[in-house]
Amino acid sequence: MTASVTMPVPASRAPRDLSQSWSAERGPLIGLALAAPLIVLVVVMLLYPLGKLISIAFDDGDGFGSITAFFSSAAHIRTMRLTFVDSAIVTLVCVTVGSVVAWALHTTASRLTKAVLWASIILPFLMGSVIKLYALVVLLERHGVINRALMGIGITDSPTRLLYNQFAVVLGLTYHMLPFAVLPLLAGFQTISPDLVKAAESLGASRAYALFSTVLPLSLPSMLATGTIVYIICLGFYLTPEVLGGPTTPFSSSLIAQDVFQFYDLKSASVSALVLLVGSLVVVLLAYALVGRERLARAVAA
Amino acid sequence: MTDDPETSQPLQPHAQTPRKLGLKLDRVCKRFGEVVAVNGISLDIDHGSFVTILGPSGSGKTTLLRMVAGFMGVSDGSIWIGDRDVSAVPPGKRDIGMVFQNYALFPHMSVIDNVGYGLKVRKWPAAERVKRAREVLALVGLAGFDDRLPRQLSGGQQQRVALARAIAFEPKMLLMDEPLGALDRELRVRMAGELRRLHEELDNTVLYVTHDREEALTLSDRIAIMRDGKVESIGAPQDLYARPDTAFVASFFGGHNCAPCEAVLGPAPGTAGTVRVVALGQTIEVARSARLSADAKQAGLAIPGDALEFADAAGNTGAPAIVHSAVYMGNQIQVFCDVETKDGAPMQLRIDLPGGRAVPPSPGTRVRVVVRPQLVTAVPA
Numbered sequence: 025m026t027a028s029v030t031m032p033v034p035a036s037r038a039p040r041d042l043s044q045s046w047s048a049e050r051g052p053l054i055g056l057a058l059a060a061p062l063i064v065l066v067v068v069m070l071l072y073p074l075g076k077l078i079s080i081a082f083d084d085g086d087g088f089g090s091i092t093a094f095f096s097s098a099a100h101i102r103t104m105r106l107t108f109v110d111s112a113i114v115t116l117v118c119v120t121v122g123s124v125v126a127w128a129l130h131t132t133a134s135r136l137t138k139a140v141l142w143a144s145i146i147l148p149f150l151m152g153s154v155i156k157l158y159a160l161v162v163l164l165e166r167h168g169v170i171n172r173a174l175m176g177i178g179i180t181d182s183p184t185r186l187l188y189n190q191f192a193v194v195l196g197l198t199y200h201m202l203p204f205a206v207l208p209l210l211a212g213f214q215t216i217s218p219d220l221v222k223a224a225e226s227l228g229a230s231r232a233y234a235l236f237s238t239v240l241p242l243s244l245p246s247m248l249a250t251g252t253i254v255y256i257i258c259l260g261f262y263l264t265p266e267v268l269g270g271p272t273t274p275f276s277s278s279l280i281a282q283d284v285f286q287f288y289d290l291k292s293a294s295v296s297a298l299v300l301l302v303g304s305l306v307v308v309l310l311a312y313a314l315v316g317r318e319r320l321a322r323a324v325a326a
Numbered sequence: 327m328t329d330d331p332e333t334s335q336p337l338q339p340h341a342q343t344p345r346k347l348g349l350k351l352d353r354v355c356k357r358f359g360e361v362v363a364v365n366g367i368s369l370d371i372d373h374g375s376f377v378t379i380l381g382p383s384g385s386g387k388t389t390l391l392r393m394v395a396g397f398m399g400v401s402d403g404s405i406w407i408g409d410r411d412v413s414a415v416p417p418g419k420r421d422i423g424m425v426f427q428n429y430a431l432f433p434h435m436s437v438i439d440n441v442g443y444g445l446k447v448r449k450w451p452a453a454e455r456v457k458r459a460r461e462v463l464a465l466v467g468l469a470g471f472d473d474r475l476p477r478q479l480s481g482g483q484q485q486r487v488a489l490a491r492a493i494a495f496e497p498k499m500l501l502m503d504e505p506l507g508a509l510d511r512e513l514r515v516r517m518a519g520e521l522r523r524l525h526e527e528l529d530n531t532v533l534y535v536t537h538d539r540e541e542a543l544t545l546s547d548r549i550a551i552m553r554d555g556k557v558e559s560i561g562a563p564q565d566l567y568a569r570p571d572t573a574f575v576a577s578f579f580g581g582h583n584c585a586p587c588e589a590v591l592g593p594a595p596g597t598a599g600t601v602r603v604v605a606l607g608q609t610i611e612v613a614r615s616a617r618l619s620a621d622a623k624q625a626g627l628a629i630p631g632d633a634l635e636f637a638d639a640a641g642n643t644g645a646p647a648i649v650h651s652a653v654y655m656g657n658q659i660q661v662f663c664d665v666e667t668k669d670g671a672p673m674q675l676r677i678d679l680p681g682g683r684a685v686p687p688s689p690g691t692r693v694r695v696v697v698r699p700q701l702v703t704a705v706p707a
Binding site: 217219220222223224225226227228229230231233234237238241242 | 395396397416417418419422423424426428430431432433434443444447448491492495501
């Protein structure tokens with residue numbers, strides 16, 4: 025009678041089935057399965073086209089010949105210079121203005137100020153690019169709102185050229201990019217106590233020096249990170265430079281579009297795209313080197 | 327203010343120097359829209375004294391401190407530090423050091439740079455800056471911590487750095503906003519002792535804001551008790567404790583019982599400043615607060631817990647009461663009693679009995695409560 029020796033088991037409790045048991049940690053296969061849609065997307069939409077791009081750019085076997093050809097064209101150089109310089113100006117303006125707005129949002133006690141600032145950030149963020157661009161055209165064009173106002177007051181006699189130049193492109197891009205700057209900057213500022221500025225002021229610093237010596241060093245990593253985001257998005261802009269800049273101030277995206285749609289020159293387009301890509305990568309690496317690990321750790325600890 | 331000239335003289339650590347004004351508030355007001363946070367406060371503080379602003383939250387004490395510091399403008403009135411009207415002077419030019427509740431140390435600067443910040447903006451050469459910062463750090467007991475970052479320090483050490491930073495440039499005035507609030511109890515008591523010691527060594531005026539009456543008692547030469555944007559009372563800790571002049575001061579600062587008088591019989595013959603009242607079934611002669619007019623018909627009594635004791639429950643002295651609860655606290659036992667009043671209004675009194683080996687009475691016990699009049703003050707009802 026061996027059966028009588030075992031402990032009585034309630035009938036409802038089935039023997040333990042290990043394949044059904046719960047475990048706190050999931051195996052690597054489940055993780056992979058969950059990430060699969062994203063992995064497929066990255067491979068199909070990003071890695072494959074990138075490989076294709078490289079193979080088209082270098083397909084005739086003359087090594088870097090296509091690259092040297094690209095840089096020997098004055099038009100290409102001018103376009104690249106415009107793209108990188110204008111984006112840099114936009115980045116500088118966005119980080120500067122964005123910092124002021126974000127710090128104000130962080131420190132103001134007035135609910136009205138807060139509401140107005142949030143509205144001014146979120147509304148343009150939610151508006152379509154085309155609507156924003158059209159609004160800017162209405163403001164800036166030859167007989168637009170600003171020109172009529174300027175002539176009405178008597179500051180100018182004839183319409184000033186505000187549209188289809190570098191100024192219009194920088195303005196449009198800044199308008200578009202400002203929310204992208206304010207939001208990460210605000211996240212960075214929220215780790216900084218406004219009392220630090222008060223403490224610095226009570227110790228004898230002017231308001232400007234107090235901000236310069238406390239908030240600036242503490243938020244430098246988030247400013248650099250924000251600048252990098254803004255700069256890289258700016259480099260790839262197409263619509264805004266096309267509409268506000270016109271043919272005289274082409275961005276490299278316009279150059280690529282021209283090559284593809286007007287000249288059917290996929291090779292030239294690929295080379296331009298690669299130059300743009302490498303430029304963006306350099307910016308990211310530079311930012312990482314500048315911010316550095318220690319700085320980032322301090323920013324987090326603050 | 328209701329300064330009694332006899333009692334409001336601060337204990338002066340620098341008594342040999344002629345009396346000099348440290349801080350003067352002249353009818354200072356702060357309004358936020360409809361809300362009046364600070365309502366016409368006038369206050370003269372001697373140079374070299376340690377004055378605490380004590381009040382419950384929402385009494386306007388922090389607003390007052392922020393106005394003195396210059397982080398907020400005054401809606402009305404003026405603020406003088408020394409002999410200078412600073413009402414329209416930015417914080418950095420007021421010659422004040424401030425210790426914040428959360429310390430507000432600069433997290434990206436080493437201890438020595440934090441302490442030397444005030445000297446740096448005053449354009450001290452680097453070598454002297456470091457020398458002075460080291461001196462001050464030694465004074466607060468943090469020698470050798472020069473290169474640490476604030477986050478590498480404990481709460482108590484951060485507190486010391488904040489203090490060192492505020493006193494390094496020898497400001498005329500030191501402001502402290504609940505600086506010990508974030509520390510645990512033991513450390514708080516020790517730091518309070520050190521603050522007092524430091525104050526004796528330094529030649530400055532301290533304005534200290536807290537809601538903790540123990541801190542106020544330990545530290546202050548004078549205490550200003552704030553309520554609803556006004557200074558309710560000001561005086562030396564001993565005076566405010568032993569002879570509170572209003573019911574609020576008695577309960578908030580002294581922790582005393584407040585009981586209404588059943589009848590006020592007028593001034594006691596022959597002695598000024600006293601009044602005969604009927605309370606708790608006794609006719610007693612007690613000290614009269616300056617705020618209570620001599621011919622008042624109604625009054626309240628501020629009764630410290632140790633001015634009450636139990637009488638024979640079977641006798642007929644004192645007021646009948648029932649023990650509600652009792653708390654053993656080591657050196658004393660706090661007994662809360664529901665007293666039977668004539669009009670049936672609920673009245674609970676706290677009676678402090680000696681502790682030690684004594685056993686607290688059990689709830690529900692019928693007792694009789696008598697009052698020792700020497701420790702009691704009659705205040706406006």
